[in-house]
Amino acid sequence: MKKLHFIMSMCCVITLFSCNEDDNYETISTDTYPNVTNTFGTNLDLNNLYNYANQNIPSYITKDNSTENTINDKIATLGRVLFYDKNLSSNNTIACASCHKQEFAFSDTSVSSVGVNGSTGRHSMRLINTRFATETRFFWDERALNLEQQTTMPIKDHGEMGYSGLNGDLSFDDLLIKLGAINYYKELFKFSYGTEEISEVKIQKALAQFIRSIQSFDSKYDTGRANAPNDGAPFNNFTAQENQGKNLFLAPPVFNSAGSRTGGGLGCAGCHRAPEFDIDPASKNNGIIGTIAQTGIDVTNTKAPSLRNLMRMDGVLNGPMMHTGGITTLQAAVGHYGTINIAPGNNNLDPRLTPNGIGQQLNLTQAEVNAVIAFLKTLSGTDVYTNMKWSNPFPN
Structure with missing residues (x-):
């Protein structure tokens, strides 16, 4: 009986250890997500996700606007890919990172940033500690009610990323079809959300989580x-x-x-x-x-x-x-x-x-x-x- 009790206890431990979707303990075979492995190699290891959700935040930092979209390592990882993917622009030349560059604190050294059909009307602001602010509106003129809404507005802009649905542009729905045909997105959305379905809300949620994870408290x-x-x-x-x-x-x-x-x-x-x-x-x-x-x-x-x-x-x-x-x-x-x-x-x-x-x-x-x-x-x-x-x- 003692031996049986030990085995049952160990089974419970193993089940808890491997099946909690909020943890990264379950070993994922490279055969499960082959297109992610083939595309990103060691740059994206789904068995060893970066810590986005539980980074150290100083006790004196009290503002936090992420409560409606709590950061999750899997979803933020998808957001990282979306942030750097030029496929989000109509001619595959511009990504979010084209205007918000890590080496410049996620800003741009140019006065205006280059888009697919021209340049931005305002300078690209730095994306540092966006989570730690009372102000939830975005853009210089606050036209986006929150970061989630903001993330897809440049994609829908004719000048910036070109999926406006106007002036001969393809629509955002066309982008969803395009991304749905990319094999690594089928795998990443399933990994992050449990289903291959791609939607604007899911894209917004992932991009916002990644952007909010960008923090700087080592000054x-x-x-x-x-x-x-x-x-x-x-x-x-x-x-x-x-x-x-x-x-x-x-x-x-x-x-x-x-x-x-x-x-x-x-x-x-x-x-x-x-x-x-x-x-x-x-x-x-x-x-x-x-x-x-x-x-x-x-x-x-x-x-x-x-x-x-x-x-x-x-x-x-x-x-x-x-x-x-x-x-x-x-x-x-x-x-x-x-x-x-x-x-x-x-x-x-x-x-x-x-x-x-x-x-x-x-x-x-x-x-x-x-x-x-x-x-x-x-x-x-x-x-x-x-x-x-x-x-x-x-x-x-």
Whole structure:
């Protein structure tokens, strides 16, 4: 009886160990998904999935917009393939990763990104820590209600990826048929969702999970914040200049009746909120209302990416900043907020930039500018640029 009881107990353990769909313990034969193996080789090992679902998140990071689409390793793996697959464009030349490149913190160094029928109307924003933000809307003008909706909008855009169904373009349904005929997608959708059926909702869910998994918490700032009681306390790993810059970033300014700063900080954190450095959902435009085409004005841009990983550790920016791509140095970015001019026609300027109805004058000293720049540099890590879980799974 003891022997039988032991055998039954072991069977229960083996069953639990191999059959839980949320775990990756069950060994998958290469014969089960031969087209995945033939296409991706060792770049995609379904027996050893990367950890997307349970990455380490610092305790001081509290914002999380993934609750409606919880990250799953299998589905995020499918999202990785979709993100890098040029088959998602009408002429097989453009992928999501064409405009959001890992080596530039998932942004683009070009002012506008090249699509199948032209260029993007706005600069491609960085996709860092999109999960850790209160603002759920996407694109600079927030026209997508959430990341899931956003993921297929570039695919349906005539200029970007070409499946608009308009102006002679094929439709998104045509893309679904196209993907359904690709053998590795039959296998990956079955692996991820339990069925070969491909739908827009499944594509959106997978892409959003992969994008939300892209996180960066290995910066000098994070090292300091982990050992501090709050954002405002001095960080013991910061230089005096970096701590000064942090204080200036966090503290609100004091203005006189003419809109001129007489004390306090710069108030950056009013819109870019520490420690996630996400954009306040209530933010309006920041005074930059130009367009890449330099025709007319655009006052609808009210969203911004996290300020994390503005630049690499070598000091090189991850592309130009703002929706126009018109600001190319941190000094120019800080300087823009130093003197806000209320341009004719700008009826959507953030009121925090117009104390007493007048464009703010921060009266920055060079030492203050240098300190804020030094602080912004502490928000960059290294892992996001080289981690294989976010890399291109297709062989070169």
